[in-house]
Amino acid sequence: MAYVVQRPELTFKEKAYLPSILNGLKITFGHFKKMIKGETKVTMQYPEEKWDSQLPEHYRGAPTLVKDEHDRERCVACQMCEFICPPRAITIKPEEIPSDNKFAKVEKRPREFEIDMIRCIYCGMCEEVCPEQAIYLRKDYAINGLTRAEMVHNKAKLYELGGVFAGLVHKWNPEK
């Protein structure tokens, strides 16, 4: 059902229009004065300036792979992330760790691990499902490239972004 909106009755001052303009200019000049004096700062000059230090701990940026404190690849290529990934951005090619390797006991590792960052939706399901705490969404959000191929993060790139995480998974340590 249609209904009528009552327009407010304007006073003469409001109808005259100019006082409001002047009022607005007063506020603008007030800010301008503060800017000149350097009292406020409203614009951040991205990318020269970034807000990265303010990102919360739970921020979900690009997924990365991490190594443990013994320089072992945490990932054992169980492919759970590949399975859970909603946009199917992850492709893993597993391989057996050769018996002369220091970590031969772990038996399996990824030969190649690719995350297509064009497909990735930063949902964090891979991090949640990982039984080895090997994949983490870190604070890298500016993922760019000039070709589609460049947007695919391979194993080397993922470890470069991920770095080292100590603790949490101890089952492959010598004592256990």
Place this chain on the structure above:
Amino acid sequence: MSTETAAPVQMVNVQIDGVWLQFPKGTRVIEACRQAQKLIPHYCYHPKLSSPGNCRMCLVEMGMPKMTPDRNPVVGADGKPEIAWIPRAQISCAQDVSEGMGVRTNSPMVQECRKGVMEFLLINHPLDCPICDQAGECKLQEFSVEHGTAESRFLERKVKKPKSVELGPRVTLDAERCILCTRCIRFMKEVANDDVLGIVDRGTFNSISTHPDRILDHNYSLNTVDICPVGALTSSDFRFKMRVWFLKESATIDTNCGTGSNITVGSRENVIYRITPRDNEAVNGCWMPDSHRLNFKYVGSPERLKEPVIRPQLGEEGPTWQQAINLAVEAIKRNAGRVAIVASGRSTNEELFLVKRLATALGAKVDILPRSGVADGMLIAADRNPNTSGAKLLGVATGQFGEIVAGVKDGSITALIALGEDATKAGLSEEDLAKLDAVVATDILPNKTTAKADVLLPVSAPFEKRGSMINLKGRLQRLNRVVTAPGSARDDWEVLRDLILGITGSNGLHSVEEVFKAMAAETPALAGLTLSRIGDLGVDISLP
């Protein structure tokens, strides 16, 4: 099968979870429960093997009929015998049903027993699930979800055992994961008749091992991997290649010999990863030989023929299919009356039916290339052609091979159509082939005949096409598509249809189902059948 002299099967009344049912005497309790839709969790029990009763997972509550002092069953108010329940749980795998027996498969005591057994089995089991190949089809995982607890109360150190032990060329053992059900030992002893496996060491250090002087190299060794309920025995070939939950499982049949074992093929994104036997009592039971199950690598070979080839080449680009077919038809017509066809016993019935039509249209001599090996007395037949019976039924296996060879040599045959077979393997030399006016070949991989072919048409491997085959015992079985053929390779029957089309005009066949229908109409043994009516387990037909 019942004969007049056979004793009638005695049925006994058994109460399972309160319901009275009848089973033939001699049925194991676990089997009776399965038939009554009550699945009892088990590890060591396997319907094809003896029951050692060592995993204790199949514990159920049992009872026998209550007896009066003069040994008559006490009859309850419902007219059925009353049951005196045994106060402790019994294993259902090592007990046959008997008259008036009662079974409780899900009572509180049974549930408590299963929980306890599960906890014991998991005490020393490593947390290998992320890397274990069995994960996803592991009975330990399944029953742990159903009957186990989420957390372990075991705080002590787990027993360490050897991991990644090569028991033989195709089987790798992880002793830590083993629950010592002894299925593999019993399989090797009772089915493969090669008693190489056993348990060594004592107590918690028990582990599976081969005889010190022997390795597990029997041609049926990979069946131990199939029946292993956990990830202790793994296939060295499939190990760490792909997680099982990614595999698309397709039911088809083995084409390595005349037995036609039923198989399940696991593939992902058009790549075949493994082949496992599929249960079919009429053909292969639940086993298959290693040599056959590992013979799938050629399907993904980079050597595969992908595009039609004509010699001499027309221009820069290869010919289109239509150009290649036209050239083949032209070459065949040019040599009308002097054409011979080398057919294949690896072809499906549908293909062979079209081969016969082609041969009739051309008045050509036709025969299949024989392929024989040594029978192993189990599941490998001496005839390594999977469809010799079909070729005989459809009149393609004529025994004219000698005449074809002689004809080529004396010049009375001037054109040869080789359908998926290398003619040089049957007495023809490369010089003989070079002498011919035209060689038309279809194949999946290059060989000496395809090298000499004037027209070479790429076709599909057995895993890439649909159709039917008849094994040596006369069982008609279906072949299903698992992966798609590479490049522009086509189904064999389509190529044959196009050749016939070029030579005789229309034949109105547009799908492999229609080819089967046309074949069934002309072949009395296949009357009334369609491709879909064959089903996954096949049907017996009477061969003339």
